[in-house]
Amino acid sequence: xxIAINKFLQLKFKNKEKILYAKLKIxxxxxxxxxxxxxxxxxxxxxxxKNKILLYTINSKLDSNYNNExxxxxxxxxxxxxxxxxxxxxxxxxxxxxxxxxxxGFTLLDEFVNxxxxxxxxxxxLLSVKSSIxxxxxxxxxxxxxxxxxxTETTDDCKIMIKIY
Numbered sequence: 001x002x003i004a005i006n007k008f009l010q011l012k013f014k015n016k017e018k019i020l021y022a023k024l025k026i027x028x029x030x031x032x033x034x035x036x037x038x039x040x041x042x043x044x045x046x047x048x049x050k051n052k053i054l055l056y057t058i059n060s061k062l063d064s065n066y067n068n069e070x071x072x073x074x075x076x077x078x079x080x081x082x083x084x085x086x087x088x089x090x091x092x093x094x095x096x097x098x099x100x101x102x103x104x105g106f107t108l109l110d111e112f113v114n115x116x117x118x119x120x121x122x123x124x125x126l127l128s129v130k131s132s133i134x135x136x137x138x139x140x141x142x143x144x145x146x147x148x149x150x151x152t153e154t155t156d157d158c159k160i161m162i163k164i165y
Contacts, residue, residue: 002111005053008070026053030073033094036129045091051077056095056108071099072108085121093126109139113165122165127158136161 005026009019027046031039045051056072072095080087095105116122125144128136133143141161 001057001059002054002074002108002115003057005055008055030075030092030094033073033096034092035097036131037092037094042092045075048077051075051091054112056104056111058104071096071104074108074112076112079125083120085123086116087123087125088116090124090126105135106139117165123162124165125160125162128161129158133159133161136163139163 005023006019009022013019013022024047027039027043030042030046034042046053053073053075055070056074057069058071059069073093074090075092076088076090078086079089093105093108095108113122113124124141126136126141128141141163144160144162
């Protein structure tokens with residue numbers, strides 16, 4: 001199940017000031033899901049109001065007793081949304097290191113696609129670190145020479161990938 005970060009924080013905290021503070025520091029929480037990604041990159045994309053953050057839980061219902069229930073997340077931005085197609089840039093997708101290699105990354109991505117596809121052509125573009133390219137290839141993504149307009153983490157190990165549904 002995917003849950004918006006705002007809803008998660010409302011379940012966790014009842015005080016509005018604590019919710020706002022937690023939202024500003026959410027990157028600290030996400031670090032445990034992506035130890036191979038630059039901390040400043042995570043901080044920047046978490047603090048950009050154009051980006052959306054969804055948390056992933058394997059439970060069908062999430063309540064205030066959330067301990068150890070969140071096992072992944074996805075940060076993305078909708079680039080284009082028309083009546084016939086939608087284009088999304090996935091900025092970061094992570095699964096907790098103890099939960100990797102059980103298929104949860106595939107399930108998270110599948111739920112995400114189903115959330116946005118809905119009778120539209122869906123195009124997803126992302127920048128993958130070298131260690132994650134195999135995961136995306138198994139999910140049908142292909143390497144591309146398309147350029148990303150956004151400032152992204154750029155290293156020689158990162159590759160731009162795309163998939164059209």
